[in-house]
Amino acid sequence: MTARLRLVCALLWLLVLLLAGWWIGARLQLTGDLRKFMPDAQTPAQKLLIDELGEGPGSRLLLIALSGADARTLAMQSQALHAKLVAQSAFSLIANGGDEGLEAIPARLRPYRYLLSPTLDTQAFDQAYLRDALDARVQDLGSPAAALIEPLIGADPTLETLKIAEALQPAQAPQRQHGVWFDRDSKRALLVAQTHAAGFDPSGQQAAVDAIHDAFAQVRGDSGTQLLLSGPGAFSVEIGGRTQREAQWIGIVDTIGLVLLLWIAYRNWKMPLLGVLPLASAGLAGLAAVAVLFEGVHGITVAFGFTLIGVVQDYPIHLFSHQRPGVMPVGNARALWPTLATGVASTCIAYLTFLFSGVDGLQQLAVFTIAGLATAALATRFLLPALVDPAPRDFADSRFLARLWARIARLPRPRWSLLVIAAIALATAVFAPGAFWQNDLAKLTPVPADALALDAQLREALGAPDVRYVLTVRGRDAETVLQASEKLRPELDQLVAERAIAGYDYAARYLPSAATQRARQQKLPDAATLKADLDAAVASSPFRADAFDAFLADVAAARNAPPLTRRDLDGTPLATSVAGLLLETPDAVAREAGPHRETRQDEANDGNATALVSLSGLADPAAVATAARLHGAQLLDLKAASESLVVAYRERVLAALAIAALLLAATVWIALRQPRRVLRVLLPMALTTLLILAVLRGFGVELTLFHLVALILAAGLGLDYALFFDHAGDDYADQLRTLHALIVCSLMTLLVFALLALSSIPVLRAIGTTVTIGVLGNFVLALLVSRRVVRTQ
Template sequence: MSAAARLAWALAWLLALLGFGAWLSQSLTVSGDLRRFLPDARTPEQRLLLDELGEGPGSRLLMLALSGDTPQALAERSHALREALADDARFVFVANGADAGLDAIPDALRPYRYLLSPRLDGGTLDADALAEALDARLQDLGSPAADLVEPLVPSDPTLETLALAEAWRPATLPQSLHEAWFDRAGRQALLLLETRAAGFDPDGQREAVAAIRDAFDAVRGGSPAVLEIIGPGAFADEIGTRTAREAGWIGSVDTVGLVLLLLLAYRSWRIPLLGVLPLASAGLAGLAALMLLFGDRVHGITLAFGFTLIGVVQDYPIHFFSHQHAGLSPWRNVRRLWPALATGVAATCIAYLTFLFSGVDGLRQLAVFTIVALATAALCTRWLLPALVDPAPRDVAASPRLLALWRRIERLPRPRIGLAVLALAALAVVALRPGAFWENDLSRLTPVPAPLLERDAQLRAELGAPDVRYVLTLQAADAEAALVASEALRPTLDTLVADGAIDGYDLAARYLPSVARQRARQRALPAPDALRAALDAAVVRSPFRPDAFEPFLEDVERARQAPPLRPGDLAGRPLAPRVGALLLEGEGHATALVSLTGLRDVAAVERAARAHGARLLDMKQASESLVADYRARILAALALAALALSATVWFALRALRRVLRVLLPMALTTLLVLAVLRGFGIELNLFHLVSLILAAGLGLDYALFFEHAGEDRDDQLRTLHAVLVCSAMTLLVFSLLALSSVPVLRAIGGTVALGVVFNFVLALLVARAPLGEYDADPEAAA
């Protein structure tokens, strides 16, 4: 095949990949839900934790702070911002201290106010109560509150609407200036929003944050006021923006660096083009497999980690390029390399295969992506690439510099005792270094800066937002039983508030009483004739017209005859997310949650909870137990992976000495990487462990090819060239990842970069054929 024909086929392959990639990009949805990288919950606390992480009330809250102007101007912007967002379907509620009144209760629920309000639990609508209410309304109509009260009087002379709105207000509120919430210093106007999107719905949270910023820009006008958004949704937006920004510059530097490195190594502009074809094919095949097996929603961490497999995938075409020379057919070249290449691919794929049985959806996705990508890259190198390469390129074995380097390497000693001492020293560091070995805190995996987390805690304290660590749980057979249990707990919770153990609490029964409680309130409502007689007697003592309160009579009768509200009846109404976040229904069970604010006495709350059959759940403790379970599964997978790697290498080489020469560098590298991480006081997290397998795969490839080169000087030089290029490219990629501010990427980058260095050095010292197996003089050996 002519050079022009080879180039045409390469461009056709590239165009096909670009078209396939464009189609995939339109169909693929990336998920940021970290719960996909958590194991299946095994305990009730862990199950609740996973629900709370993404669905709980604390995870949906956004806190806004307006500053940079006078208090009155800030209050005006606060009111304008609230009005702009109040009807936005992306928010369940928007509160700034000016939400008492008609807006507090949905229109559809107002006839139910007598079933939802606690004021009738100890009273009745008799003539004396109505007369007292009408006297109070006369005073209200002559007060500054007349504009608020007047529309309510005909249908609600007892103002149950406002009483219910007051009952639904947060237990603790910030100070109010100009009818808006402000911080204690009076310099920042505060707003509290609850998003409809779940906490781990990055797209929904990003849309909500963007809507807030757009609304603020529209209402700011010429004011110098600035907006600050704090909360899980804002953090998710921050993480997404930061990750995209870092991925952009890291990817750009990687691309330029790799192209320059390939040009320098092979002195041909065609090599970068040909080298990218197996890599792109591998990535797209991995994505297609994920979409086929897991649907169109792929986790972002799977993609981030999966595409770092460039460190392994790139090795296959590079070994092929480095070994190609005049007089050797490309097809014969790839057949000679295939045993070593296929062994490395098979061993790494078998290692990742263990993650399919880890019970973790994210790791299953990672395993599928990795296995399909590695296999695709190897098959492309074996069956497609030989037809496209120049059959007589410059022979890298003829490089004087490479030969000089190899001669220096040959003079390196065989440090058998030294390696044993090094292994013992590394083992001592791993075992004896003080400090925690494992990182169990899920929050440490977030790239959110510490000052923002501190600001989150500060605003939650100002606004009385729910505590995100502790929550009370009540287990019951169904939703009704859970609501009844919650109502029984309320007096105890009120006592805890009075004693200062907590500042306040929130629970579903606050918004939706049990059916039993609603029916009791219905029975307290008078029949139509009795109510009309009581109202007539009350109106006689007032200046109101006798026919002014017909809407009130109709509403009471509707409440008396209405079926009690149940959780399902709230669907599509503003109260549904509030109740749904605090009342979790499953098959054959329900869990009522009580969110707490200002928790000061954990022991007192725990004692009170136990006395009523409730439990105080410590989210931090539950998350640590979940991580520990996850780690146990990862370690089991690692153990199986090590056995699989060893078995594959043994099956391929069938000689103990050769097997040890290949496996020893990889094993010692793993120990050295752990020692370095521990030596610098780095607590190991789950992504360090997963990265060790990737590093092991790299080491296996280096050792296999050094061992495969045998005693032939030219093959040794070509292998050295290939491994130098592979390791330099991989080191560049993962060193840049190690500089990332995203903890997951930093853990992967640092671990694999260390592995590259140690694997390269140890493969040279251990895996290359000993001097005694061939003539020590390379020229004589030739």
């Protein structure tokens, strides 16, 4: 094959990769749902945490604050922003303390206002009550609220509609000025937006955030006001943007570094092109494999998977550096293959254990890694040699490498000193001050401290519920838990009076139990009684006798209507409020909808429905927990649940690592079959792992799950270095070629992972720091331990 034909084939390979990348990219479904990187929940608190992380209303909540102008201007902009956002399809609810709750009940459900409002719990619709209500309406018509009240009076003289609207406001709503919410200092107008998109739907949250910014730009004008935005969705958008920006500059620097290093190392402009081909093939193969086998590819899988450059890039470098005159590249590739295949097989086996972890994200990572490594290795073995110049420079003739190798050969081979180093490293890792493991998921977020502080301020100003603690009431179906939570109300009111909590919210506030609705139904007077009492009340008022026909019709309809259910609320703001506080499994929903749901006691399965009671201003968790237990409820600590979930996840990863270590050692034993050689190959990798842990712990780093996963990558690099030093044997020329290859490999890997170590993203920083330490330790120890005695020419 001529040089021109080899270049054409390389360009065709690159073209095929570009087309494959375009095809895969058009069909790839990325997801940011962190639940894919969590094990199956085992406890009620863990299950609740998993549900709420991605689908709960808390993850869909965006907090908005307008500042930088006087209160009247901010109020006008709040109303204008509210009007624009209500028209946006991205949101299920927009609230600013105005009149958004008046449309909570559509026309088909308006008679139910008498079953939803608590009025009938303490008051009968008798003549005296109706007379007082009409007198109050006369006064309302002479007040500034007349425009709001007048359209309601004919059908709703007792203003139950407004009571429902007030129920839609937060349990601890902020103060109102000029008809909208403000913070305590009256310097910020406040709004709340709830998105249709789940909290970890990055594209949906991005669309919602963009809609808010676009709407604000239209209402702001030249007033100079500022928009402050917070909440999980805003954080995810910020994190996504920052990750993309960092990935771009890291990718640019890596690419430039790769090209320059390969050109400097081989002094041939074709080498950067040829070196990239197996790497790109590996990345596309990994993406394709995950896309085929899984419903959606997680962003962490993609981000971590592409750090395979630290391993995959080594394969073509070994081929380039081990070329020798008189031997075709295909022959060199064949000679390298047993050693290369051993390293690839060992690393793949290490990641293979993740397939049995039961965690979707780890399974994706395993598939991506195995497919990528295998593709790059096979491409280097069977495709790349045909494109390499058959008459390359022989690095065994390098004077610089000869001098460097001579100095290395004079270094004493460490023996007992390795045991001392291992003991010191182990002691440092175990006894270093501070916690060994980092269990707090919040510490893995790159959200700046000032953004978290702003979020806390807005939540306090809006009276948002506590995000750590929640009361749960579990039962066989929605009706059971709604009744149980209603019985809990007196105790909750007592806790408020004792200042153990500032307030609370629960689903029965918006959707009373069927039992409560029936009790209120029975208190509604019959048509004749109501008509007589109303006529008497109207006679002493300025209203016409026929002004309240719609009211009579609605009460009559309410008396005969079946109890309102959760499904009846679909499409209304009440449905949004109930959805976050009433959780049901499919079997509970089916049982509740069944024709004999109240008599099928044999199907009872405690825990199929859960009513949540959100708490605000929690000051005494112990008192709340005690009160909850006395009434069959439970106070859940979601922070503790997240930490227990992390512990469970770590246990699975550690088990996978232990199995991987055994399989890796077995693979090396099968390949080498000599105890001394096996020890020389495995010892640098094992000792480097200890050194990584010692350095991290010595600098006060608490280890995360991502440090553990990165340890496998570092171990794969160490195994590669040791295998190739062992492969060189005692042949002087091969030792020089191997030294050149491993210097280039380690420099390239250091460039990649040192940049990751500088990232502001905790996950990337953990991976980068771990592998950077691993590269240094593995290269030095492999050089000292795995090299053979030099046999000079």
